[in-house]
Amino acid sequence: MALCGRIRSSGLPLLQKFLKSDLISAHGSGVQRSLLCPALSFSEFSRNYATASVAKEGKVKVPLVLFGGAGNYASALYIAAVKANALDTVESEILDFLEASKRSDNFSQFMKNLSVSRGVRVKALTAICSETKFSDVTKNFLVVLAETGRLRNLESIAKKFLDLTMAHKGEVRAVVTTVIPLPTEEEKELKETLQDIIGHGKKVKLEQKIDPSILGGLVVEFSQKVFDMSIKTRSQQMERFLRDPISFGNP
Known part of the structure; x- marks a missing residue:
């Protein structure tokens, strides 16, 4: 939304x-x-x-x-x-x-x-x-x-x-960012998962955002929390890992 x-x-x-x-x-x-x-x-x-x-x-x-x-x-x-x-x-x-x-x-x-x-x-x-x-x-x-x-x-x-x-209405906005719109079934599953995390005393309002720059995967933001599962972030993490020097320790 x-x-x-x-x-x-x-x-x-x-x-x-x-x-x-x-x-x-x-x-x-x-x-x-x-x-x-x-x-x-x-x-x-x-x-x-x-x-x-x-x-x-x-x-x-x-x-x-x-x-x-x-x-x-x-x-x-x-x-x-x-x-x-x-x-x-x-x-x-x-x-x-x-x-x-x-x-x-x-x-x-x-x-x-x-x-x-x-x-x-x-x-x-x-x-x-x-x-x-x-x-x-x-x-x-x-x-x-x-x-x-x-x-x-x-x-x-x-x-x-x-x-x-x-x-005021007991609602929590969750923003999910993807490359393409989530299929209806996946959106429903994500909403149910977030509802379990947030608790049933509040109602989850899911807002979808489209951002091709994340390359794939998704980013979920709610209640000042961010879960970044995008391909872009994982690629950056892998790139940093590969660039770091490898220490084999002492023999």
Whole structure:
């Protein structure tokens, strides 16, 4: 299951159409003023999302401890979504937005371009969220990212946020990397094996990734563990072994 595989079918086409339009150019010059909402309070949104107070965390327990800037933003979004009883909605909207933005070259450039003024970024995101009827939690969060110049980090934030939502549901994501897609039977066997390892108190969600560079075999990652059984790694290990001098010891 890919990160963006959990996309709502209802909202995505509209969002894609919106981002592919001329509403937003690479430099933000195409924002239509008629779609803009009233001005937003930067400081208020920053307080709500960029930092999570100890008091808030005391009310909503974050299921995983995340580190770094992306982890802090993901945790703050999780807290806000849970407090609003909108965790599934926010998850779906964030993934919709990320998937649609990837399909728009102009908007992808817009998200990464820090030379675009803060005001233009905020107006653009406000317009998008209004047009697509995003929830207040999602809208406010995306506006904060626009304000702080962190839209370019949305994918890493979304991945960590998804880790939190999966932990909330008792799910564990396992990523298996292969050269070609696993046959259905092998995928089922691998999932059952991982389920035995992780335990039956949690549910395994298997995500497949294709990477021809590993040459063959597979790499499995879950719960911060990596099992590398790829031909590439085994070949490298064999190469190092053959290059090491052989000591026969004393006769």
